[in-house]
Amino acid sequence: MVAAAYPRYTTVAIVLHWLIALLLLGQFAFGLALEDIPRGTPARGYYVNLHKSSGILIGLLILLRLGWRLTHRPPPLPETTPGWQRTAARISHILLYACMLALPLSGYLASNFSRHGIKFFNVVHWMPWGPDDKTWYAIFNGTHHLAALLLALLVTVHVLAVAKHMLIDRDGLLLRMWPCRGKPAGQVPAHQPVEN
Numbered sequence: 001m002v003a004a005a006y007p008r009y010t011t012v013a014i015v016l017h018w019l020i021a022l023l024l025l026g027q028f029a030f031g032l033a034l035e036d037i038p039r040g041t042p043a044r045g046y047y048v049n050l051h052k053s054s055g056i057l058i059g060l061l062i063l064l065r066l067g068w069r070l071t072h073r074p075p076p077l078p079e080t081t082p083g084w085q086r087t088a089a090r091i092s093h094i095l096l097y098a099c100m101l102a103l104p105l106s107g108y109l110a111s112n113f114s115r116h117g118i119k120f121f122n123v124v125h126w127m128p129w130g131p132d133d134k135t136w137y138a139i140f141n142g143t144h145h146l147a148a149l150l151l152a153l154l155v156t157v158h159v160l161a162v163a164k165h166m167l168i169d170r171d172g173l174l175l176r177m178w179p180c181r182g183k184p185a186g187q188v189p190a191h192q193p194v195e196n
């Protein structure tokens with residue numbers, strides 16, 4: 001069976017993977033929607049602070065996930081996995097983690113190099129600890145843009161790689177990260193012939 005051939009990530013790693021994936025998707029859409037709110041209006045301040053606040057909470061979850069990852073080995077890949085695929089998976093996972101950290105960190109730093117600081121859920125005002133400096137703000141805000149773009153690109157490649165494993169290789173890779181032990185819909189075990 002494919003499930004036996006593919007040991008799974010721990011339940012904590014699986015829950016954090018899917019929870020953070022969903023939250024990042026929502027936060028990404030939220031960030032894009034901010035672009036449509038005219039600058040200098042009260043609505044913009046309100047929604048930007050909501051984005052900052054939810055982003056900080058997601059950032060803390062990401063730190064928790066990284067901590068878990070660094071203290072728990074992922075399940076080994078099948079011995080038949082070619083060397084280049086192991087390297088590609090390793091590099092893309094490191095880049096995904098780097099972007100996941102860079103996004104909330106750059107947003108947090110940019111907010112502290114602007115006079116606005118952060119109004120946590122529009123209730124508690126955290127005064128900025130840095131100077132109101134346009135150059136540093138532009139650097140961190142630019143990093144935020146870039147990390148958002150790069151994350152979108154990496155996630156697209158990540159999903160395409162999983163799709164290739166599921167649809168072409170038919171090796172059940174998704175089972176390593178799937179929330180339940182059963183076969184995901186449409187999954188065909190690697191050793192069974194496909195009937196058309």
Ligand code: HEM
Nearest residue numbers: 021024025069074089093096097155159162173174176177
């Ligand atoms: C924002 C979206 C996502 C992010 C940031 C993300 C990030 C990651 C990261 C960092 C890993 C490596 C886990 C580790 O070793 O610690 C991983 C593994 C995995 N992800 Fe995602 N992921 C996302 C969405 C998805 C989606 C939509 C799918 C399904 C199509 C998926 C399927 C998988 C699978 C199957 C693995 C295990 C790969 C392996 O065993 O080598 N991910 N993901």
Ligand code: HEM
Nearest residue numbers: 027028031032052055056058103104107108111144145148
């Ligand atoms: C946790 C994940 C986060 C994601 C995925 C995310 C994503 C985005 C996206 C896609 C945009 C619109 C495009 C851009 O300006 O880059 C944006 C804008 C913004 N984000 Fe985030 N963000 C996150 C966290 C944060 C945090 C923690 C803060 C601050 C504490 C923050 C502050 C901002 C600000 C101020 C803008 C508007 C920038 C402008 O219009 O010039 N973000 N974010």
